[in-house]
Amino acid sequence: MSPTISTDLIRGHTTTIILNILRQGDSYGYEIYKKILALSGNQYELKEATLYTAFRRLEKEACIESYWGDETQGGRRKYYRITAKGKERYQHSKREWNFAKEILDRLIQGGLEDEEGSKSTGS
Amino acid sequence: MSPTISTDLIRGHTTTIILNILRQGDSYGYEIYKKILALSGNQYELKEATLYTAFRRLEKEACIESYWGDETQGGRRKYYRITAKGKERYQHSKREWNFAKEILDRLIQGGLEDEEGSKSTGS
DNA sequence: CATATTACTTTGACAGACATAGTAATATGC
DNA sequence: GCATATTACTATGTCTGTCAAAGTAATATG
Numbered sequence: 001m002s003p004t005i006s007t008d009l010i011r012g013h014t015t016t017i018i019l020n021i022l023r024q025g026d027s028y029g030y031e032i033y034k035k036i037l038a039l040s041g042n043q044y045e046l047k048e049a050t051l052y053t054a055f056r057r058l059e060k061e062a063c064i065e066s067y068w069g070d071e072t073q074g075g076r077r078k079y080y081r082i083t084a085k086g087k088e089r090y091q092h093s094k095r096e097w098n099f100a101k102e103i104l105d106r107l108i109q110g111g112l113e114d115e116e117g118s119k120s121t122g123s
Numbered sequence: 124m125s126p127t128i129s130t131d132l133i134r135g136h137t138t139t140i141i142l143n144i145l146r147q148g149d150s151y152g153y154e155i156y157k158k159i160l161a162l163s164g165n166q167y168e169l170k171e172a173t174l175y176t177a178f179r180r181l182e183k184e185a186c187i188e189s190y191w192g193d194e195t196q197g198g199r200r201k202y203y204r205i206t207a208k209g210k211e212r213y214q215h216s217k218r219e220w221n222f223a224k225e226i227l228d229r230l231i232q233g234g235l236e237d238e239e240g241s242k243s244t245g246s
Numbered sequence: 247c248a249t250a251t252t253a254c255t256t257t258g259a260c261a262g263a264c265a266t267a268g269t270a271a272t273a274t275g276c
Numbered sequence: 277g278c279a280t281a282t283t284a285c286t287a288t289g290t291c292t293g294t295c296a297a298a299g300t301a302a303t304a305t306g
Contacts, residue, residue, distance in 0.1 A: 004219075004222065005219070005222070005223045005226060006135060006219060006223075007135075008134050008135025009135050009136075009219065009220070009223040009227075010223075010227075011131050011134045011135065012129060012130075012131025012132050012134065013132075013227055013230070013231065016231050017230045017231060020230065020231055020232075020233070020234055021234070023234065023235050024234050024235055036230065039229055039230055039233065040226045040229065040230060041226070043222075043226055044226055044230075093231075094231055094232065096128070096129060096132065097132070097227070097231055099127070099128070099166075100128045100129075100132040100133075101224060103128060103163045103164070103166055103167055104132075104133075104136055104220070106162055106163070107136070107140045107143065107159065107162055107163060107167075108136065108139050108140060108143055108216075108217055108220050109143075109217065110143070110162065111143055111144070111146065111147050112146050112147055
């Protein structure tokens with residue numbers, strides 16, 4: 001139920017995740033919230049406050065645009081659309097992620113092998 | 124020279140990185156600083172302030188212990204040693220990293236294929 | 247003896263994630 | 277009709293990790 005991923009490991013990725021979802025079509029807050037939960041296999045819940053904070057950040061940076069949906073009379077929804085700048089930003093972030101992944105793997109996994117069930121080296 | 128990895132992508136990993144280095148033997152601040160720089164192929168520079176902040180955090184949590192080196196007369200060095208708790212913590216963080224990696228890959232890379240050179244879909 | 251390098255420390259700023267709380271509309275059950 | 281749950285968005289303030297900046301101090305180098 002609650003996220004298994006510590007919040008610090010997510011930091012800096014939320015905008016990339018949001019942009020990636022919007023690449024696949026316009027969407028609104030709650031839907032994106034649900035989508036992330038589902039995509040992560042219920043392992044990661046992006047909190048609403050974080051999500052809407054990210055929207056505002058991304059909109060200010062012209063990476064996304066918003067418009068109110070048609071259901072004006074009820075359940076108003078604010079839709080977000082990714083812009084050209086947003087797409088560039090996504091590609092850049094994705095590259096950065098793949099790059100960071102390699103380096104972090106080296107820094108985190110590198111060095112000693114795990115001694116856990118060390119049953120090798122029989123001499 | 125300056126880090127290619129944005130600081131937010133590192134967040135939460137510094138302690139794991141430090142613990143991993145200490146797993147390979149006692150070391151001191153400056154050496155660890157250099158080691159990280161080298162291990163990352165000069166792509167990531169963990170700033171000193173961050174490093175020493177992390178030491179204090181880790182020591183408070185009993186994941187590492189410190190002692191002053193023998194070179195008391197000059198170039199005093201404070202060595203750090205990983206504790207049992209620190210080793211556990213490392214294993215846990217490593218697992219978490221490998222787990223987060225998968226989920227983040229799904230969230231960041233998943234969905235649309237890159238349309239970069241989209242030369243398909245005729246008619 | 248000035249400068250560079252090694253080596254550690256402290257203070258304060260900043261940004262992103264989130265807790266909390268609130269608004270408001272629709273749907274569901276009684 | 278009314279309480280409750282769910283959908284959907286917003287605003288305020290807190291916390292934490294990273295880092296800039298500045299300082300101390302010793303050794304090595306020219």
